[in-house]
Amino acid sequence: MKKTWKLDDILPIGQFGNLYREIENDLEKMRKYVGELKPDISKEKFKEILEFSEEEEEKMARLGGLPGLMEAVNQKDAEAKLLKSKVENLALRWSEVGIKMSLWIKGKRKPKLDDKNAKRIFGVITDLEYGLKRSRLLAKYSLPEHEENIIVNKDVNGMGVLEELREMISAEMEYEIEIDGKKKLIKTQSELLALVYDPRDEVRRVAYQALLLKQKENLPKFFAIYQAVIKDWNYEMKLRGYKSAIAVRNLANDIPDEAVEELLGSCSKNRGIFQEYFIWKAMELGKEKLERSDVYAPIVKKEKKYTIEETKELVLGSLSQFSDKFYKFGKELIEGQQIDWMPKTDKRSGAFCATISPKIKPYIMLNFTGKQRDVSTLAHEAGHGIHSMYAAGHYPSTQNASLPLAETASTLAEMILFEEILLREKDGEIRKAMLSDKMADAYATVCRQNYFILFEKEAHKKVPQGLRAEDLSDLYFKNLKDQFGESVLVSPNFRYEWSYISHIFASPFYCYAYNFGELLSLGLYARYKKDPKIWRGRIERILEVGGSKNPNEMLRSVGIDIRRPGFFQESFDIIAGWQKQLTKI
Structure with a gap:
């Protein structure tokens, strides 16, 4: 069995140049289409333009998807980086045309599309109608055309490069650990993080120590990048008129602010379920109190391996x-x-x-x-x-x-x-061990992610006001203390943990x-x-x-109301049920 993927279904690498030139040639056709956009455009012509735009989106996805996946499995792949750079340059040229069409749809570009004609033509492709209507509803957050172009270029050539730099710094890290008097060099973060699930206390502890030591050594770099991410996000938030940093993400997700706040509040309120689990787990492991490095520890010493x-x-x-x-x-x-x-x-x-x-x-x-x-x-x-x-x-x-x-x-x-x-x-x-692991996974997916968001909300407020790297780490450590309460002993080096959470850099509030x-x-x-x-x-x-x-x-069409107070509590009751089962086994 092959253990690597085959990317030819996306695009054989030898055909990259052909597809690149094809999309490049199609750009002129798209420019002509944009020139035909006017309020009284026929439904047939508008449908033709939409379908052409979707075809080009699919081609660009293939063109960018190939080097993106090549680079994911080898972050030093020079060819992947070259192809990726070419795609980004072509995408920038396409975005200039795409912005014109987007602004016209929103009624922000002449000849202005009025509401009556928008209603007339938006239903020509049922599958795209929701997106078109939503785009128009969010028109108030759009900027003038030349400013939109500046932001697209800034995102690709500025923030995008910073994210690549962060990934390169992380990929180049090697970790030296010592177990039972023997030194071992671990060359990837994935291999190191696998050790935090090891049944041996010492192994988990040294794995975290090695990880967090490297993060601390590189803290000035990560902080500089994160500062830039936050300041960029907040500057654009104000420029576009969003009411808060997290509202940018909520609107992108089309999830009401109140539903997100209900989620965050419900998760914080129910952190006690996980704190009870950590207290139970400490007893299972024969400890007075769980350490942070024990959170994902298996409660049986022998772990089953799978082929x-x-x-x-x-x-x-x-x-x-x-x-x-x-x-x-x-x-x-x-x-x-x-x-x-x-x-x-x-x-x-x-x-x-x-x-x-x-x-x-x-x-x-x-x-x-x-x-x-x-x-x-x-x-x-x-x-x-x-x-x-x-x-x-x-x-x-x-x-x-x-x-x-x-x-x-x-x-x-x-x-x-x-x-x-x-x-x-x-x-x-x-x-019992499996149920314990499920509780640990639920903590990682629910409570931990919730507190990342709470940390981000705080960071996005404080960093623009002026903050040092150690101050931000203090904020994160306070966040951890609130999350775990008295149930877990959190060593001070975990204050640097925020700096390896990739999503807060690449996709704020994700x-x-x-x-x-x-x-x-x-x-x-x-x-x-x-x-x-x-x-x-x-x-x-x-x-x-x-x-x-x-x-x-x-969701409402199938009987689910995410705005209803207490909706998320029903799911927490299920998690609490797992914990009760654990105490009875």
């Missing part, structure tokens, strides 16, 4: 429990050449699923080490891919769901897998997608368990919609 084949069998078996279609899509991903499995030097850490276009099966990057959480990671990322495949009937711009709904299938796939493995396991101690998605999926899964016949179909409808409808309205 890739065993992992595939487990995940596919669990996916088949939900529906034939869910299983079919999962099998196409897992048994095809869509996955890059193994960790290696200069490979990006973590895992992700990349959707290129509706015509191409998604790709999954893993750093597989054979542990049970690697099995869960495959289920999670396969869930993302399955979601994209459910929504493959849409145009490229409407295939992907907004961020909070984008976690629905991934979390669902993890839940099904967990119950499948738990059902198979007959040993009571191992079942992280609430995880706790939103986890809690929403838990609620959906609980309903599915009570009435599989009805809720299987409703969940599949959510997945099929992609990004073609308002997420709040889509």
